[in-house]
Amino acid sequence: MNLKQNLSIFFHLISSKKNRNGLYPIWVSVTLDGKRTEISTGRQIHPTHWDQSAERATALCPDQVPLKEYLDLTSSELKRHYTILLSSRPSAVAEDVKKRFLFITFTRLLFSASTIGNLIFCDSVSV
Structure with a gap:
């Protein structure tokens, strides 16, 4: 385990992707030892409601x-x-953190959708 790695997580708005309602998407930058990757949070906000210093x-x-x-x-x-x-390994890179985060999040969404679908199906076939 490399304890000297420096992980930084930073939330910010992407002004170039403003939608027609004036909302900006919130993105998170993950930086690990100077290598950065970005992930969409899936959330949007009006820029007047965002405090960049507090993120x-x-x-x-x-x-x-x-x-x-x-x-x-x-x-x-x-x-x-x-x-x-x-x-599980001596060091990690920002892209690995992103992939693991997105995979787990996607898997949870699929499981939730599957569970809800099964419940709806069971309700529709039960007598």
Whole structure:
């Protein structure tokens, strides 16, 4: 395990991808030993509701609390995946953290959709 690796997680808006409602997508940059990769959080916000220095929504944002919780969870999940990667190999790269995070998130979504689909199917065939 390489304890000298420096992991940095940074949330920011991508102004070039503003939608027609004036909302900007929130992205997270994962930097590990100077190598950076970016991941879309899937969330959007109006730029006047974003505090870049805090990397969070301002108090004016109607969705401030759930958005803060989502970004905090995203950050902790990225750190957890980094730690898991380091436990199985001597070092990790930012792209590995991204792939592991996206794969686990995608797998959870598929499982949730499958479970919901099975419940709907069971309800429709039960007598």
